[in-house]
Amino acid sequence: MRLMRSLVAGCALLFGMHAIASAQSDLTGYWKYAVPNGGVNYLELKQSGSEIFVSGRSGMSQKSCGTLHGDKLHLEIPSAFGRPDPKRFITYDATVNGDKFPATRKDRDGELTSGTIERVPREEAHPARLPLPELRDLTDNGLARTPPMGWNSWNKYHDKFDDATVRAMADAMVSSGMSKVGYNTIVVDEGWSSYRDKDEKITGNARFPDMKALADYVHSKGLKIGIYSSPGPQVCGGYQGSYGHEEEDAKTFAEWGYDYLKYDWCSAFGIYQATPADLEGAYQKMGEALQKTGRPIVYSLCEYGLGDVWKWGAKTGGNLWRTTFDISDNWESMEKNGFSQLDITRYPQAGHWNDPDMLEVGNGGMTGEEYRTHMSLWALLRAPLIAGNDLRQMSDETKSILMNTDVIAIDQDSAAKPVEVQWVEGKSEVLVRPLEGDAVAVGLFNRGNQASQIGFRWDSLHLAAFLGGKTLEATDLWKHEPVKVEGDSFTAVVPRHGVVLLRVSAVQFGFR
């Protein structure tokens, strides 16, 4: 009750107090907004006078409010998943007329669609829960022995992209040189699916008329291709998900030739509990379906780190799993996602990776220093390197970050040893990760707003044990130049939000 009252107060503050109730309608109940050949969004409304409270399927405690003045309905729903952004709302506007009426929806990118709002039975908005499999350990599919590398449509385009965009990104992945340095998979995120056909088969929407032809095209470029779905009935933006169709969809994706599935929890919040057991069961269900197809398909779990996925993700057949809420193209978001990983670095292993979300490098919201920090941190964490920018239009700086082969080599290094925080003081940190051979990567990070002098002692790098007959050699991986190994320690002035990333190795005397 107290929660309800504070939400009421929140909505009243947002929209102003409207003491006079709209007399004629009570919108309390379940509704769907549908666009022809588009997505479906279910809304649970509770009306109190002229105030409307909205709960969606997201299960997140976001304040979603609306008003009904006379017959004019206006709803505002915070848009950012998991991390509401007060400035960005999805809005619905309609003139209420009975239980079915035309409406417009403005999505988080400001795009307007026209559709219909219609009252639906509770069972349609909240389908009954189907049984989950008994939990067991699936066999390792042998894929993703190093952290996956590729491109995904979401960070740059949200669902505003089409078949041609994906083909263009495949072309650009090759022509820019990215495929030569390890990026090999193009992932089609939210926005490709439509309703099921008469045989219940999932289909592409008008912007994705032939998902098989798209896969064939991407393969013809020597690349792999990924697709996106959800254990819930809809993906986050309302397009079709795989709930109750897991086996058929896995089979369809395999028949079309897809090599990678990103499986996003989204509307599964409305079906299952977000407990480790339900999460694991739902992901295992699709993991089994994928393995049954016989096609090698990298399995990417996207559940925002819920239920400590790093403890059970591998059992579901998962090759990578999201450990955080969505990244945005700004320092605070990237810093939060990246540095929050340092407590769980012992979980990634060959074939099974922590995923603090995709790269924002090149999207324009951060400085070059900040993007170098992003890339360095992801590499030290052994995180998947999934670019999220327009690969056709990369500045030289963006290319130099995404295609820094020395930094990529750290990400892909096969030494199964986690990065460790060697030293922290205020906003300065030194992170060290052992690499193959007698080598380590050292990142000097300045998370503060002023330039800061940061250093470490050479003998603290755990290479000392190998020093009989050897000496140290160090390279600055962003300046691409050798660093003098002299004295007891190394220090550098690191710019605000910046990084100095070194590779230090022990080499035999006489071989330098």
Ligand code: GLA
């Ligand atoms: C969630 C995921 C994102 C993206 C969107 C698509 O927010 O975490 O990575 O897939 O859904 O709606």
